[in-house]
Amino acid sequence: MKMERSKENNMKTYFITGAAGFIGSSLAERLLKEGYKVIGIDNFCDFYNPTIKENNVKELMNNENFKLYRKDIRDGQAIQEIFDSNNIDVVIHLAAMAGVRPSIENPILYQEVNCMGTQNILEEMKKHNITNLVMASSSSVYGNCKTVPFKEDMIVDFAISPYAATKKANEVMTHVYHKLSNFNVIMLRFFTVFGPKQRPDLAINKFTRFMLEDKEIPMFGDGTTSRDYTYIDDIVDGITKSIKYVENNNNVYEIINLGNSTPVTLKEMINTIAKVLNKEAKINQLPMQPGDVERTYADISKAKELIGYNPKTSFEKGIENFVEWYKINKKLYM
Secondary structure: OOOOOOOOOOOOEEEEEOOOOHHHHHHHHHHHHOOOEEEEEOOOOOOOOHHHHHHHHOOHHHOOOEEEEOOOOOOHHHHHHHHHHOOOOEEEEOOOOOOHHHHHHOHHHHHHHHHHHHHHHHHHHHHOOOOEEEEEEEHHHHOOOOOOOEOOOOOOOOOOOHHHHHHHHHHHHHHHHHHHHOOEEEEEEEOOEEOOOOOOOOHHHHHHHHHHOOOOEEEEOOOOOEEOOEEHHHHHHHHHHHHHHHHHOOOOEEEEEEOOOOOEEHHHHHHHHHHHHOOOOOEEEEOOOOOOOOEOOEOOHHHHHHHOOOOOOOHHHHHHHHHHHHHHHHHHHO
16 A cells, blocks of 8 residues: 655655666756655666766765665565655656667576566555556667657567567556556657766767777768667656656556657767767777667657657757766766
């Protein structure tokens, strides 16, 4: 059963999984600034240097309205204790093993974290009568769809990586809880999120580092593959608007694209970073990697209409912001 809220404390409480990650910590910062309580969970795994995540939450830890559990979503007992101990209003489930290429190397881990970990969250929500959920899906579910831009009503049964398959599985499973347990659910298909605090394994971070160190940049393919890069602040806006939507509406199950609807080719991305850094890019052209899609391109008309989503940050401006942040924090990545 859901805990009763004391009269002295009417502040809403949001539970963010993956709270020390790139998107999770950015969302936590926004929600705390807006005057809410945030409960977070993160396992600080070694997928990349945990010091980066420690830096992400360093300032958050000084906020009395932020509580962080250093636990793993695969640990059902730990998840139960968190739900038993906190009066949670909305769950924002962002924790996952990320990345297409690593999922091909270790598909069982991706299934355990992304599917079984999610099941633990859903079950505790059901037990505690918490019915509002905003969850991260991914543009990777579209695979190599030939029709662009990608619309939410397209058939997405043809994943080309284990990561994409787990995200599709989560969309299906949350629909079960919507139907059987009256959950209000928004599944957000994120399109290539970038900006300050971006993970070190992602191309923009990696290429910036390599250019500053005068190293060759590995370019997979001929540079014509494209991604719908979406700035972190716009993604956070989309998440907060989705939270409000599930709080203020009933019988909600929606899948929504959060993108910028402006694809950028790999060559254009490299050239933009080089321009902002005032450096010349040294290219090492390599074959396309298994699991990589040719392009992503979001139709965001549903997001605009349903939740009032309106991305404002251009790709070049986002790169400028990232580079400025990276130069201050580059020791984290050395």
